[in-house]
Amino acid sequence: MHELALCESIHAIVERAAAGAAVAWVDVRIGSLRQVVPESLVACWEAVSARGALAGSRLRCEVVPAQGVCRTCAAHTTVESVLDLECGGCGGVDLVLRGGTELEVVAIELADDVGGAAAGGYADEACPEAAGAGARRRG
Structure with missing residues (x-):
């Protein structure tokens, strides 16, 4: 399961970019030929980000044909x-x-002081959530 190693790399990128700020969502773009299972990536993210600066953050995946x-x-x-x-x-x-072979962190949505999501920087407006996360993007 290479999704775990991918999540560890994504975690390091996001942790550096967030510079200590609380993160609500991380959006990634995955090429369809990359052979990454979005649901597995989301499950691995939950394990990798369970402790530390990114605890509680969620991962959204957009699969690009x-x-x-x-x-x-x-x-x-x-x-x-x-x-x-x-x-x-x-x-x-x-x-x-x-x-179709890309794997990119395209957006990081920071959490505001009250625990809700604050507007983050987005590369685009369409990023379907993997595994039915249920939250909507703000922009």
């Missing part, structure tokens, strides 16, 4: 898996991958 550009016909195709590298336009297999 991979895109391929066909070298034969120039069509853009959504790539569902590494086993399915076929152009949706011509059926060719000579694709250049564009995205």
Whole structure:
């Protein structure tokens, strides 16, 4: 389960960026070809962040589909898996991958003094929560 090692790295990044401030949410973007299970990442985050400066923080994951550009016909195709590298336009297999392998911390939402969420810096407005966290983004 490499999700645990990934969470340890994410934890170190967030801890440095938060500089001692309480964190409510951490948003990550995961490429669909990265072979990371969002629910496992969320479960590992709960274990990794249980103590210390990030205790009580939650992890939200946005899965980004991979895109391929066909070298034969120039069509853009959504790539569902590494086993399915076929152009949706011509059926060719000579694709250049564009995205789908990223793993990025895109936002950290700080907690305010009353325990609610304060506005944080966001890279974008769409970040579905993994495992039904139930909170909504503010921006």
